[in-house]
Amino acid sequence: MTHSSSSFQLELDQIDVTGDSVPWDSNIPQLAKFNDFKTIDWVNDNLQSNKRKLFLQKTQSNFKLLKIYQSLQTYIILTLVGITIGVVAGSLNIVTEYLSNLRTGYCSSHFYLNRNFCCWGELNESQCSNWVEYSSFAPFNYIMFISISLTLGFIACSLVLHYAPAAAGSGISEIKCIVSGFTLSGFLNTWTFIIKAIGLPLAIASGLSVGKEGPSVHYAVCVGSIISKILLRRESSKTSSSLTFKNILVASSAAGVAVAFGSPMGGVLFSIEEISNMFKLSTMWESYYCSLVAVFILKLMNPFRTGQVVMFEVSYDQDWHFLEIPFFIILGLFGGGYGILISKFNIKTVSFRRKFLTNFAMKEVLTLALITSVISYFNDFLKLDMTEGMQILFEACNDSFENHKICNLSTNYKIFNTLTTLILATIIRMVLIILTYGCKVPAGIFVPSMACGATFGRALGILVQIAHKNFPNSKYFTTGCLADNSKCITPGTYAFLGAGAALSGITHLTVTVVVIMFELTGALKYIIPTMITVAVTKIINDKYGKGGIADQMIVFNGLPFIDPHEDHDFFEHPVDDAMCVKTASLPETGLTLENLRIIISDTDFQTFPIIQSLQNPLIKGTIGRDEIIAVLDKSSSSPDIPCKFTPSNKTNCLDFSHYINEAPISVELGTPLETVLDVFHKVGPKCILVQHEGLLQGLITRKDILKYEYYLHHSHHHEDTNELKFQKDDLIWDKIQHIDQIITTFYQRIIIKLTSSRGRYTQLDQQ
Numbered sequence: 001m002t003h004s005s006s007s008f009q010l011e012l013d014q015i016d017v018t019g020d021s022v023p024w025d026s027n028i029p030q031l032a033k034f035n036d037f038k039t040i041d042w043v044n045d046n047l048q049s050n051k052r053k054l055f056l057q058k059t060q061s062n063f064k065l066l067k068i069y070q071s072l073q074t075y076i077i078l079t080l081v082g083i084t085i086g087v088v089a090g091s092l093n094i095v096t097e098y099l100s101n102l103r104t105g106y107c108s109s110h111f112y113l114n115r116n117f118c119c120w121g122e123l124n125e126s127q128c129s130n131w132v133e134y135s136s137f138a139p140f141n142y143i144m145f146i147s148i149s150l151t152l153g154f155i156a157c158s159l160v161l162h163y164a165p166a167a168a169g170s171g172i173s174e175i176k177c178i179v180s181g182f183t184l185s186g187f188l189n190t191w192t193f194i195i196k197a198i199g200l201p202l203a204i205a206s207g208l209s210v211g212k213e214g215p216s217v218h219y220a221v222c223v224g225s226i227i228s229k230i231l232l233r234r235e236s237s238k239t240s241s242s243l244t245f246k247n248i249l250v251a252s253s254a255a256g257v258a259v260a261f262g263s264p265m266g267g268v269l270f271s272i273e274e275i276s277n278m279f280k281l282s283t284m285w286e287s288y289y290c291s292l293v294a295v296f297i298l299k300l301m302n303p304f305r306t307g308q309v310v311m312f313e314v315s316y317d318q319d320w321h322f323l324e325i326p327f328f329i330i331l332g333l334f335g336g337g338y339g340i341l342i343s344k345f346n347i348k349t350v351s352f353r354r355k356f357l358t359n360f361a362m363k364e365v366l367t368l369a370l371i372t373s374v375i376s377y378f379n380d381f382l383k384l385d386m387t388e389g390m391q392i393l394f395e396a397c398n399d400s401f402e403n404h405k406i407c408n409l410s411t412n413y414k415i416f417n418t419l420t421t422l423i424l425a426t427i428i429r430m431v432l433i434i435l436t437y438g439c440k441v442p443a444g445i446f447v448p449s450m451a452c453g454a455t456f457g458r459a460l461g462i463l464v465q466i467a468h469k470n471f472p473n474s475k476y477f478t479t480g481c482l483a484d485n486s487k488c489i490t491p492g493t494y495a496f497l498g499a500g501a502a503l504s505g506i507t508h509l510t511v512t513v514v515v516i517m518f519e520l521t522g523a524l525k526y527i528i529p530t531m532i533t534v535a536v537t538k539i540i541n542d543k544y545g546k547g548g549i550a551d552q553m554i555v556f557n558g559l560p561f562i563d564p565h566e567d568h569d570f571f572e573h574p575v576d577d578a579m580c581v582k583t584a585s586l587p588e589t590g591l592t593l594e595n596l597r598i599i600i601s602d603t604d605f606q607t608f609p610i611i612q613s614l615q616n617p618l619i620k621g622t623i624g625r626d627e628i629i630a631v632l633d634k635s636s637s638s639p640d641i642p643c644k645f646t647p648s649n650k651t652n653c654l655d656f657s658h659y660i661n662e663a664p665i666s667v668e669l670g671t672p673l674e675t676v677l678d679v680f681h682k683v684g685p686k687c688i689l690v691q692h693e694g695l696l697q698g699l700i701t702r703k704d705i706l707k708y709e710y711y712l713h714h715s716h717h718h719e720d721t722n723e724l725k726f727q728k729d730d731l732i733w734d735k736i737q738h739i740d741q742i743i744t745t746f747y748q749r750i751i752i753k754l755t756s757s758r759g760r761y762t763q764l765d766q767q
Contacts, residue, residue, distance in 0.1 A: 037182040043684055081293075090297065100385040152202045173550045193219050253267075331460065368435060390450060585696060606625045621660040646662075
């Protein structure tokens with residue numbers, strides 16, 4: 001029987017499971033970007049991986065080399081991913097350092113060398129004869145510093161805006177959502193990887209308060225995604241790798257952190273603590289192996305020509321003392337307060353940016369680059385590249401470094417000047433981070449946070465060192481320090497601990513930070529102080545904070561992510577309350593090819609339950625939208641040909657039975673949402689069918705659970721629009737526009753005067 005499009009629409013409505021529409025699909029700001037993400041079926045991913053593995057076990061191929069390749073394919077893929085990430089990271093380190101040094105001068109002997117390479121072999125790098133400034137005229141050097149900063153920022157922003165908008169920002173929030181079971185179009189493609197890799201050193205070298213760690217995770221996951229699609233998706237079904245796409249993404253994220261910090265174990269722990277919601281032992285080994293390969297390649301490239309894989313690798317000979325524990329606690333308090341303060345005000349800034357500055361992304365980046373370069377030039381710890389600055393701050397003032405001004409504190413003036421510089425650097429850097437993180441350039445927040453913690457910690461360490469120097473015989477110091485030990489206090493360790501505290505505060509990570517800081521310095525003696533500092537930071541964050549910056553941005557941006565470690569509002573509710581009851585279900589017989597085309601064109605469902613009939617919706621399985629479209633595209637059959645979705649003896653039918661999942665995951669009506677959420681976290685299905693005595697009642701996805709939770713939150717804690725807040729935002733925007741208008745008018749008058757002056761001079765010349 002043939003159905004026209006209009007007559008079949010009524011039948012399509014009957015195919016929908018009847019029920020009321022859900023009230024939480026709209027009018028909730030946190031759901032704004034839900035439609036940008038599509039759900040991933042990790043169950044199917046694991047199933048395909050297991051099929052490939054089973055095929056290898058059953059195959060009797062005589063080609064031994066092929067079988068060896070198939071058995072080692074997991075390691076081949078991870079090795080290629082690790083090598084690529086290591087090469088990219090090493091290249092970016094070299095380019096970043098060169099561009100950053102270029103703002104202050106150039107190498108007279110070889111223009112393409114950065115300051116370290118140009119002055120290689122010099123006893124005193126500060127008096128290097130090969131590295132010269134642009135002019136002996138100081139104001140000109142200042143102008144060059146600002147001009148180069150603006151140029152680099154302009155190029156970075158232009159690349160992002162015109163070629164890959166997804167390359168802006170950090171990317172960790174989106175990666176957490178992808179690993180949890182969603183995909184975002186264009187976020188892991190080749191263009192995003194290229195622009196992220198090119199734009200990152202430009203953004204850092206421009207002097208903006210951004211770091212490379214978050215973007216390193218993003219481009220590393222892009223590498224993993226690109227290579228896995230080439231080697232897994234394009235091969236035939238005779239491939240044998242047991243590696244899943246999800247495992248590759250997690251392992252790539254670990255390698256990204258590993259090369260950014262030079263910390264293989266830190267990268268593995270980061271992928272466990274931050275990225276993956278359900279971490280398996282096999283995934284841990286894959287992450288470890290990929291990180292190891294990436295750091296090994298970085299070590300071979302030796303980008304800093306020191307044998308180190310990071311720029312601020314140091315070691316400490318002096319041990320710590322129990323009398324310093326109160327100061328370690330102060331550093332922990334600073335880290336906790338820093339994380340809370342920066343997260344709160346940065347989100348306010350992002351909200352303001354989204355409301356007013358969407359169409360002024362380039363002008364915003366240039367303004368931030370201008371402000372940063374104008375201010376930073378006069379502060380040594382803001383002027384230097386952040387990693388280079390931390391290298392100095394972490395130093396222990398040994399014999400080879402004691403003449404540096406941060407160690408040479410022989411007079412009260414030098415002490416006051418150094419402390420003022422460090423405190424101002426801390427405050428200014430915090431303000432710049434709040435304003436900069438989230439603008440349209442590749443931007444991380446880890447290293448800027450560590451730089452803030454390092455300057456604060458160094459200032460605190462100097463104060464403690466001065467107190468010990470002035471009162472060496474006091475009871476407080478004599479209980480832990482020997483009277484003749486002038487180096488009892490090491491300010492560099494306070495900078496190191498402060499950096500760890502700030503990193504923990506902004507990320508809400510604990511074990512990962514301790515391991516990263518240990519691998520950075522190799523200071524085994526300072527593991528306990530690091531643990532004390534991070535523990536205090538964690539306590540402050542848990543008591544007064546709202547999680548790490550990545551988690552807060554997920555909530556603020558409306559990304560579909562369910563944290564398995566959090567308590568939720570819906571645990572007392574059954575699945576009936578949150579499930580979707582408007583679902584297109586396909587009877588196993590009775591549909592024609594034309595009917596199926598109409599269903600596909602008139603609906604946007606990604607999963608279609610297969611039922612026995614409309615009158616008896618007994619669940620027979622499910623089929624995906626992509627599978628139906630693939631069959632329809634290949635079919636040249638008559639529109640009247642019947643479709644069958646379950647195995648039968650019927651002939652002259654369009655057979656979809658090979659694509660049917662005959663054992664879909666389902667739960668009984670009335671199942672607690674807590675149980676449903678556990679299934680999503682531990683198994684990873686795309687959707688779960690809801691049934692009663694085998695009859696379909698609806699289905700539920702991760703998005704449905706999140707929508708329902710936001711609906712409950714808004715209904716229980718509904719707050720009217722804060723008019724005062726909007727009034728403040730509007731007032732700030734009006735002032736910004738007023739200042740912009742004044743500056744524009746000022747430049748217009750200058751141009752008019754210059755033009756009129758040139759005209760008068762021309763007339764005089766003619767006369």
